[in-house]
Amino acid sequence: MTFTVQSAGRQFDRLALMFFGDTEVWRTSTAEPVKPPGIRWTVTKDMSHLLYFWKSPQRIIFDLGNLVDEKYTGTFNTTLTASFYQVTPSDFQDAKPADLIVPISSRKGAQGLPSHFVLPGDQASNSVSLPRNINRAVLTISANGQAAEEFWWSNVLESDKMTFAKTYGAYPGRSPFREVxxxxxxxxxxxxWPFPVIFTGGVTPSLHRPIVGLQAFDLREHQIDISPWLPLLCDGHEHDFAIRVMGVTDNGVDGGVLSASIDDSWYVTGKVFLWLDDDGRSVTTGSVSTSALKPLASQDPVIHLSRAISRNETGFNETLSFEVTVRRSLDISATVRSQRRHSHVQWTQKLEYTNVALVKDFGFNQVNDFRVTGLDEARGLDQDRSFETFYEYPLHCNQSIRFDSSGDMTIQSSLLEGLQLKIRGSSVLPMGTEGYPGPLPESQTQGAHLQTLREGQGEFFAPAGGKTSSGFGSTNQLFYFGSLLTVPGQSLEHAGKSHELYFRNVTAVNGSVVADEERSVASACRNIVRPPQPAAGNSQDRGGDEGVVRVEGKHPPSTAAPGSWFEFAEPLAPRQHFGRRLKLVQPSCGNIDCEAGTPTATARGSSTSIGPLLQQLQLQQQPLRYH
Structure with missing residues (x-):
């Protein structure tokens, strides 16, 4: 599926949700446009896991809300296309698509309306009667905060939200932790534990032009294997599926508990992927472990809080520091008997969360150092039905706000966000490796490995009255994607070897891309750099190879016009890639030897969680060879 958008003018970023009837199938957001001629972007997404829907006519509901007036003039001209390919069962690698997909939504598709729940106002639940011959069930969740909950990760503890009421004003409370x-x-x-998506107007708008925040154009779902519940779900009766978003309510000292008390609003939906036995008369039976049936209150995570406030000599609160740590382990198992299987199935999750925060300058400067790690495992079914996912996402944000005597506002910020994702086994969601030719025999690969790191600095200026604004910034993103290599007996969390399929290192300054290095096993290698140029007021697109000048040496000609693109015949100086230096030993794209050099410094200021990730985001220790 390909989604292309054109926009010009002034507008906020907007969230968009796509449904097939009552079932959400995609969630995205828009870039913030600029003055004419504006901007254009394209998103391509694999929708093969939704094959169940493609077999019959569907009502597509695409909800992209917008407000246009004399101040916010930007409209969105969108084009959505789908491309279909003939495939064989072997093309689906580890697992065939689901036989049935059941929505967990507000079910307003018949009215032509989007079917997401809005929390905390709605009761996000459905009572559903499922087929009795199910042999596998996986539920996926789509959830993100909006409005007062968009920056939930930067909230303070509820007892501290009025700390700077006399200087800055009230801060959002309910804690900086959320659990779906x-x-x-x-x-x-x-x-x-939701990914902290920062949309294209978030923190500082100039951070996102044209390199947008991680997942801003494709908000990833989370998958939960509910196969251990099949003995209960296949009894022929209706069963209730519910989705809740929880925060933390603190006691004002050092304790806290989970609470459904959150601000507006969270958009949530779910869908259940079901695989059925061939015999429609078969009935899946078994027994769910008693530990899975424990009361909810006894399954809360372990929460630790600490906080401190300092005051100046006149008694005003000057700084607030706090730390929130949360740990959770979940283990659900059952004995499941279906038409062809009798097995012990298990779903486990292990998650850790930390958020070290400092609010200073009487509330006008805030620093958050955030990190989530998790390991999900579905085991016990056949090998082609088990899967594991390891995920890690850090975020370091430093934002300060100033108002001068005239009421003019200045925002300065630095932002570092990362994502590491390892998947192996029978994932319901596409892993990304499906579209690449196998660089190694299939027996040596197990899944996918994605690592990306995005870092930027920006400033934003808005005069009193808010009719105009301006800003500048720079952003760099490193992106690595590879096929995960099999290491017998090694846990997914510590599996570090993968075969590179795609790599990119791109830098933008003041809305224009100034350097872009790209490698892919599916196409020729690129090493293209454009000299810095003054901000043009709109994002410039390279637009393919038109205007790209091949340079035999290491320097572009002195007569180069601003905005020219150059492709270098030989590598440039070594660049830092995920905490190591990479040197292209041989310039030929047909046969490249990539040699890892000495480690570089990875510490980033006072950040306590970013450093370890930077050390992990590195290429293999041994030379890499691509043929």
């Missing part, structure tokens, strides 16, 4: 829970008949079936 899935309940089956009131029992905890799994959780998702």
């Amino acid at each position: 829970q899935v309940l089956v008949d009131g029992h905890l079936a799994g959780v998702s």
Whole structure:
């Protein structure tokens, strides 16, 4: 599926949700446009896991809300296309697509309306009667905060939200932690600790032009294996599926508990992927472990809080520091008997969360050092139905706001966000490796490995009255994607070897791309650099190879016009890639030897969680060879 958008003018970033009837199938957001001629972007997404829907006519509901007036003039001209390919069962690698997909939504598709729940106002639950011959079930969640909950990761503890009421004003409370829970008949079936998506107007708008925040154009779902609940779900009766978003309520000292008390609003939906036995008369039976049926209150995570406030000599609160740590382990198992299987199935999750925060300058400067790690495992079914996912996402944000005597506002910020994702086994969601030719025999690969790091600095200026604004900034993103290599007996968390499929290192300054290095096993290698140029007021697109000048040496000609692109015949100086230096030993794209050099410094200021990730985001220790 390909989604292309053109926009010009002034506008906020907007969230968009796409449904097939009552079932959400994609969630994205828009870039903030600029004055004419504006901007254009394209998103391509694999939708093969939704094959169940493609077999019959569907009503597509695409909800992209917008407000246009004399101040906010930007409209969105969108084009959505789908491309279909003939495939064989072997093309689906580890698992065939689901036989049935059941929505967990507000079910407003018949009215032509989007079907997402809005929390905390809605009751996000459906009572559903499922087929009795299910042999595998996986539920996916789509959830993100909006409005007062968009920057939930930067909230303070509820007891501290009025700390700077006399200087800055009230801060958002309810804690900087959120947990999305899935309940089956009131029992905890799994959780998702949401990724902190920063949309294209977030923190400082100039941070996102044209390199947008991680997942801003494709908000990733979280998958939870609910196969251990099949003995209950296949009894022929209706069962309740519910989604809750939880925060932390603190006691004002050092303790806190999970609470459904959150601000507006969270957009949530779910869908259940089901695989059925061939015999429609078969009935899946078995027994769910008693530990899975424990009361919800006894399954809360372990929460630790600490906080401190300092005051100046006149008694005003000057700084607030706090730390939130959360740990959770979940283990749900069952004996499941279906038409062809009798097995012990298990779903486990291990998650850790930390957020070290400092609010200073009487509330006008805030620093958050955030990190989530998680390991999800579905085991016990056949090898082609088990899967594991390891995920890690750090975020370091430093933002200060100033108002002068005239009321003019200045925002200065630095932002570092990262994502590491390892998947192996029978993932319901596409892993990304499906579209690449196998660089190694299939017996040596197990899954996918994605690592990306995005770092930028920006400033934003808005005079009193807010009719105009301006800003500048620079952003760099490193992106690595590879096929995960098999290491017998090694846990997914510590599996570090992968075969590179795609790599990119791109830098933008003041809305224009100034350097772009790209490698892919599916195409020729690129090493293209454009000299810095003054901000043009709109994002410039390279537009393919037109205007690209091949340079035999290491320097562009002195007569180069601003905005020219150059492709270098030989490598440039070594660049830092995920904490190591990479040197292209041989310039030929047909046969490249990539040699890892000495480690470089990875510490980033006072950040406590970014450093370890930077050390992990590195290429293999041994030379890499691509043929």
